Amino acid sequence: MTAPQRPVELILMRQLASYLAMPIMIADHARTLLYFNQAAEALLGRRYAETRETRLEDWMRGLPLYDEAGQLIPPEERPLPVVLRERRPVHRRLRLRDPDGPLIEATVLPLEGQGGRHLGAAIIFWELAAR
Amino acid sequence: MNVTLWGTRGSLAAAGPETVRYGGNTSCVEIRGDDGTLLVFDAGTGIRRLGTSLGEVRRVDVLLTHLHMDHLEGLGFFGPLYQPEAEVHIWGPPSSTQNLQQRLIRYLSPPLFPVRLRDLPCCLTLHDVPLGPFRIGGCDLEADLVCHPGPTVGYRIREGATVAAYIPDHEPALAVSDFRREPQWTSGYALARGADLLIHDAQYTDLEYPQFVGWGHSAIGHALAFARLAGVARLIPFHHNPAHSDADLDALIEGARRTNPPFEILPGQEGLSLQL
Numbered sequence: 001m002t003a004p005q006r007p008v009e010l011i012l013m014r015q016l017a018s019y020l021a022m023p024i025m026i027a028d029h030a031r032t033l034l035y036f037n038q039a040a041e042a043l044l045g046r047r048y049a050e051t052r053e054t055r056l057e058d059w060m061r062g063l064p065l066y067d068e069a070g071q072l073i074p075p076e077e078r079p080l081p082v083v084l085r086e087r088r089p090v091h092r093r094l095r096l097r098d099p100d101g102p103l104i105e106a107t108v109l110p111l112e113g114q115g116g117r118h119l120g121a122a123i124i125f126w127e128l129a130a131r
Numbered sequence: 132m133n134v135t136l137w138g139t140r141g142s143l144a145a146a147g148p149e150t151v152r153y154g155g156n157t158s159c160v161e162i163r164g165d166d167g168t169l170l171v172f173d174a175g176t177g178i179r180r181l182g183t184s185l186g187e188v189r190r191v192d193v194l195l196t197h198l199h200m201d202h203l204e205g206l207g208f209f210g211p212l213y214q215p216e217a218e219v220h221i222w223g224p225p226s227s228t229q230n231l232q233q234r235l236i237r238y239l240s241p242p243l244f245p246v247r248l249r250d251l252p253c254c255l256t257l258h259d260v261p262l263g264p265f266r267i268g269g270c271d272l273e274a275d276l277v278c279h280p281g282p283t284v285g286y287r288i289r290e291g292a293t294v295a296a297y298i299p300d301h302e303p304a305l306a307v308s309d310f311r312r313e314p315q316w317t318s319g320y321a322l323a324r325g326a327d328l329l330i331h332d333a334q335y336t337d338l339e340y341p342q343f344v345g346w347g348h349s350a351i352g353h354a355l356a357f358a359r360l361a362g363v364a365r366l367i368p369f370h371h372n373p374a375h376s377d378a379d380l381d382a383l384i385e386g387a388r389r390t391n392p393p394f395e396i397l398p399g400q401e402g403l404s405l406q407l
Contacts, residue, residue, distance in 0.1 A: 005314065005321035008276045008306075014316065015306040114225050114282055115262050 003053075009113045010034065013122060023127075026111075027080060028120040031056040043096070043104075043125055056080065063097065070099035079108040083121045087112070103128050132270070132290045134328060135161040135404040138177020141300070141334050141348065141370030142201050149376040154401020156180070157201040158299050158370060160330060164290050168268030170194060172286060172297045174206035177401065182210030188217045192267050194260070194274075195223040196299060197283035198234055206235075207244050217253040220267075224274070224282040225259040232257050260284055277301050278318035279347035287322040293407045296326040296363070299370045302347045303357055304340075310356035323361035327407050330399070331357060333368030336383060351383050355392055366392070369399040 006014075010026065014035045017024040023040035027033050033054045041047050044063065057075070065073045075081065079090040087110045095101040105126040111119040138156030146155035157175025164170070169185075171178065171193045178193075185191070188211040196202055211217040223231040232248065235257070239248045248255070260274045262284070273287040277298055285298035296319075303310070303318045314320045323329050333354040335343060340350035349357070351368060358366040368387065371380055384398045397403065 003315040005318075006316055008278055008318045011306045011316055011318050012278065113262075114227055114276065115259075117262070 006034070007113055007117070007119055009111060009119055013111060017122070023125040025080075025123040025125075026120065027056060027084065027123070029084060029118045031081075031084060033059050034120070040125065043127065056084075066095040066099040066101070068093050068095075068103060070095065072099070079106050080121060080123055083108040083110050087118055132165060132288070132293055132295065133161075133163045133404065133406050134295060134330075135163075135181075136177075136330075136367070136369075136399060136401055137161060137181040138173075138175040138205070139369055139371055139399045139401050140175070140201070140373055141332070143373045144176045144201075144204075145371075145373035149378075152377045152400055153371055153375075153380045153398070155373075156401055157204065158196075159205065160297060162270075162288055162295060162297075164269045166269035168192075168270050168290075170267060170270060170272075170288065171209075172196070173202040173299065174209060175201050175203075176205040176208075178205035179208040179210075182208070182212075185211060188214060188219075190218040190220070190268075192220045192222065194272075194286060195221065196285065196297070197224055197279065197281055198238075199281070199300070200238075202299075203235075203238060207239055207246060212251045212253050212255070215252045215254075218256075219253045220256045220258060222258045222260045224276070224284045225262070226282050230257075231259055273322065275319070275322050277322070278303055278305055283347075285319050285322045287326070294326045295328040295330070295407060296323040296361075297330045298322060299330065299332055300347055301332045301357075302345070302349055302353075304349065304353040305345060310353075310360045314360055317357070317360060319357065320361060323357065323363060326361065326363045328365045328367065328405075329358050329361065329363040330367045330369045332370045333383070333399075334370050334372045339372075351387050355387055355390060358394055359392060363394050365395045365397055367397045367399045367403075371399065 017037045023043045025036040107124045138159035156177035158173040159177030160172040162170040169191045271289045274284040277285045279300045288295045332349040333351045334348035335350040337350045337352040
């Protein structure tokens with residue numbers, strides 16, 4: 001049984017992400033992490049080919065996020081769940097995995113399709129130290 | 132259902148002695164349900180002859196895939212629009228900024244066209260195509276956005292157990308590197324899956340395509356790979372390049388058949404009519 005075809009906007013978003021050099025992840029409205037590009041693989045330390053599609057809850061359990069002060073961000077306050085729930089963009093500084101790790105910036109954009117369809121969200125990471 | 136091709140050319144009408152067999156008219160396909168439901172897909176220049184063949188019409192539904200001129204330029208010459216007793220429904224893809232009427236009158240109004248939409252004598256209703264299933268007469272339809280510049284849909288038409296798919300402008304190769312592996316990431320797959328007939332963009336030869344990546348069209352090799360992925364029974368390569376002569380298209384079809392695909396390939400010739 002094949003998974004249903006994705007909306008063309010997500011198909012094109014994935015294609016664009018695969019060409020861009022900044023780390024990008026794509027999730028659908030049903031809280032499934034659909035894709036992350038090679039730049040994100042390097043940042044996250046995971047390979048998309050091994051991870052494939054993952055429930056957001058499972059993903060978040062394996063990747064804690066900390067705020068600028070080093071405090072753990074509760075799962076539903078992380079940028080992606082906020083964007084999927086509230087359908088508005090979020091920009092936040094955070095640390096991956098380690099409360100003392102380097103600060104990165106994350107911009108999460110809702111993906112809204114024709115006819116008011118809420119398709120999901122795209123996360124763009126910006127590594128401050130690397131720029 | 133019965134399917135008739137009234138216009139098979141893409142981009143620009145291409146009348147002339149070198150295009151007599153495949154035809155020079157731009158996209159227009161008639162699908163007639165067994166109960167008489169009359170569906171017309173796209174309003175390229177082929178729609179003029181279709182309108183002439185219909186005579187007096189009670190209801191006709193014109194379903195546009197998008198509003199590029201080669202899919203719209205025949206609309207003002209469609210006979211039923213001028214029949215006071217005719218009920219004409221025009222369906223087009225939704226836009227986030229303007230409704231279908233606002234977009235259609237950019238063409239159907241002076242100075243581009245002498246007759247205004249509001250002055251047409253028929254009973255005209257315009258619809259934004261729902262992205263999902265809907266029903267017209269005895270046919271169940273499904274529309275979905277596909278990979279082509281601007282809001283563009285393809286259609287899946289089902290009557291009983293018979294399914295046809297119409298995706299005349301489509302560049303799935305832009306977003307998928309290997310058609311065999313990822314149907315869920317292939318634009319148009321849900322529309323074409325298991326269809327008895329797929330009418331699909333094949334504007335370019337495989338050699339021509341690299342010059343036109345991103346223009347929204349397929350090479351014949353992409354059409355074949357897409358049809359194979361979707362598991363269709365028949366493929367009609369469509370939306371022919373206006374620069375391709377009958378001889379060029381014969382060679383294109385012959386080359387496609389030599390790949391021994393697991394489906395039948397029918398040449399997309401104007402006037403072709405088949406019962407599914």
